[in-house]
Amino acid sequence: MTSNQLQQRFSELFNQSSTQTYFCPGRVNLIGEHIDYNGGLVMPCAIDYGTTLLMAPNTEGVFRLRSVNFDETIDIPVQTAYEKQGKDWFNYPLGVLHHFVKDGKELKGLDMLYFGNLPIGSGLSSSASIEIVTAFALNTYFNSGYTKLELVLQAKSVENNFIGLNSGIMDQFAVAFGERNKALMLNCDTLEYQAVDANLGNHVLAIISTNKPRKLAESKYNERVKECQEALADLQKELDIQYLCDIDAKTFHEHAHLISNPIVLKRATHVVEENDRVKLAARALSAGDLNEFGRLMYASHESLQNLYEVSGLELDTIVAYSKTDSNVTGARMTGAGFGGCAIALVKTDALEEFRKNLIEYYTKIVGYEPSIYSTSINDGVRIAQ
Numbered sequence: 001m002t003s004n005q006l007q008q009r010f011s012e013l014f015n016q017s018s019t020q021t022y023f024c025p026g027r028v029n030l031i032g033e034h035i036d037y038n039g040g041l042v043m044p045c046a047i048d049y050g051t052t053l054l055m056a057p058n059t060e061g062v063f064r065l066r067s068v069n070f071d072e073t074i075d076i077p078v079q080t081a082y083e084k085q086g087k088d089w090f091n092y093p094l095g096v097l098h099h100f101v102k103d104g105k106e107l108k109g110l111d112m113l114y115f116g117n118l119p120i121g122s123g124l125s126s127s128a129s130i131e132i133v134t135a136f137a138l139n140t141y142f143n144s145g146y147t148k149l150e151l152v153l154q155a156k157s158v159e160n161n162f163i164g165l166n167s168g169i170m171d172q173f174a175v176a177f178g179e180r181n182k183a184l185m186l187n188c189d190t191l192e193y194q195a196v197d198a199n200l201g202n203h204v205l206a207i208i209s210t211n212k213p214r215k216l217a218e219s220k221y222n223e224r225v226k227e228c229q230e231a232l233a234d235l236q237k238e239l240d241i242q243y244l245c246d247i248d249a250k251t252f253h254e255h256a257h258l259i260s261n262p263i264v265l266k267r268a269t270h271v272v273e274e275n276d277r278v279k280l281a282a283r284a285l286s287a288g289d290l291n292e293f294g295r296l297m298y299a300s301h302e303s304l305q306n307l308y309e310v311s312g313l314e315l316d317t318i319v320a321y322s323k324t325d326s327n328v329t330g331a332r333m334t335g336a337g338f339g340g341c342a343i344a345l346v347k348t349d350a351l352e353e354f355r356k357n358l359i360e361y362y363t364k365i366v367g368y369e370p371s372i373y374s375t376s377i378n379d380g381v382r383i384a385q
Contacts, residue, residue, distance in 0.1 A: 006068070006113065009068060009113065013113060014056065018056045018113070020141065020383065021052060021383070023052050023383075023384040024051050024130075025046040025378055026047055026175065027044045027047060028047055030044065030281070030297075031043050031277060031281045033274060033300065033337075034271065034274070034304070035188070035274055036168035036169070037225055038244040039242060040244070041186065041187055041278040042188060043278050044170055044171075044178075045174065047124070047377070047378060048378050049118045049375060051118070051126070052114070052115045052116075053112060055141065056111050057110055059109065063076050063097060067089055067115070069089070069114070069115065074090045078101075081102060082095075083098075084164075092130040092134070093112065093130060093134040096131055096134040098158075100135075100142075110141075112134075114130065119371060127165075128171035128172045129175050132151065132155050136151060136381045140383065152172045152173050152177075155172040155176075156168075156169045169188060179195050180378050183196045185278065185282045196282045197288075199288065202349070203329060203345050205343060205346075205374070205376065206343065206355075206372060207342075207343055208372050208373075209340070209372075210339050210370055212340075220310065220338060224310065228271060230261065231244060231259050231268035234258045235252075239251075244272055247272060249273050252272040252273075266309075270303045277296050281297075290330075293329070294330025294345055298323065304332070310338060311338075312339065314370075315337065315339075317361070318331065318333075318358065318370065319331045319333070321358050321361045322344050325350075327350035328344050329346075359372070
């Protein structure tokens with residue numbers, strides 16, 4: 001929807017004009033998958049798609065939450081605490097409101113309209129986008145005094161404690177701190193990060209949604225976490241480490257004999273080698289070497305496919321096609337896996353041909369079409385112009 005259409009919808013719903021508009025992007029992780037819970041490095045970036053929030057004060061002392069994307073609504077008074085209400089979308093902003101009032105921040109009634117153009121459930125962080133745009137808007141409007149990092153930590157707490165999902169901090173961090181034409185090399189343990197030059201030159205980042213629901217993702221995710229913990233315990237018999245990513249691939253392979261379970265060994269091998277790949281990818285991007293970066297993307301996918309086993313027919317089909325297309329420099333699954341999205345680095349002038357050919361190839365093998373979006377690397381949460 002255009003900004004004019006959103007303003008019109010706001011007027012129809014609330015019988016007033018919005019006084020401010022905020023935007024928070026989604027994110028993709030360029031490389032560094034299933035690393036965040038192993039004390040290693042990830043490399044996300046903010047994208048063009050995201051969540052827009054239109055907001056205006058009301059005199060009734062009520063928060064009125066509406067969405068263009070969902071029918072469910074809530075009108076709830078300003079009070080000193082809130083509780084999760086079922087499984088509806090508005091729990092994400094409600095959780096943020098809960099944190100603000102619990103911290104003693106003084107809020108007043110607001111009319112709030114959300115619009116998102118991120119595909120829901122695709123692994124592009126629509127929930128983090130909603131949380132951060134709400135926190136940023138409240139912090140800005142009421143001059144609440146939080147730093148951006150405090151808003152990130154607050155949004156993660158909403159996800160973990162209010163919503164009840166055991167996720168890491170990468171999503172909220174990336175959509176808050178994202179920078180145009182920069183990837184963020186983030187240590188998920190210490191929250192230290194480096195903004196890495198990521199000028200894609202004559203390439204565009206294509207996001208390919210498999211359109212497969214990620215039903216397995218949560219149970220398999222927990223299974224992988226346990227396997228990594230088992231590998232760590234085995235290595236700690238001889239190594240003084242807190243996380244798998246405390247060692248490089250050379251050290252790991254020298255001590256791999258300590259891991260007796262062959263499945264667990266595969267999982268740990270992916271984690272340690274993927275962490276090293278993130279460092280190499282940062283170097284390649286900084287040097288403008290997209291060919292090397294593309295090679296690392298393919299290597300990452302192969303590892304996720306064969307060692308970590310979180311890919312699947314749909315994601316593998318996208319990467320397999322990409323390898324046959326000379327206009328694609330690299331491709332990989334992104335996110336937890338078992339569906340969701342892949343990304344590909346495609347020459348800009350060949351994007352439409354890539355789109356057409358991939359849809360045909362994928363549909364023939366999988367039986368239905370993927371959705372393909374092109375995006376650039378953009379800024380994080382902000383007041384919309």
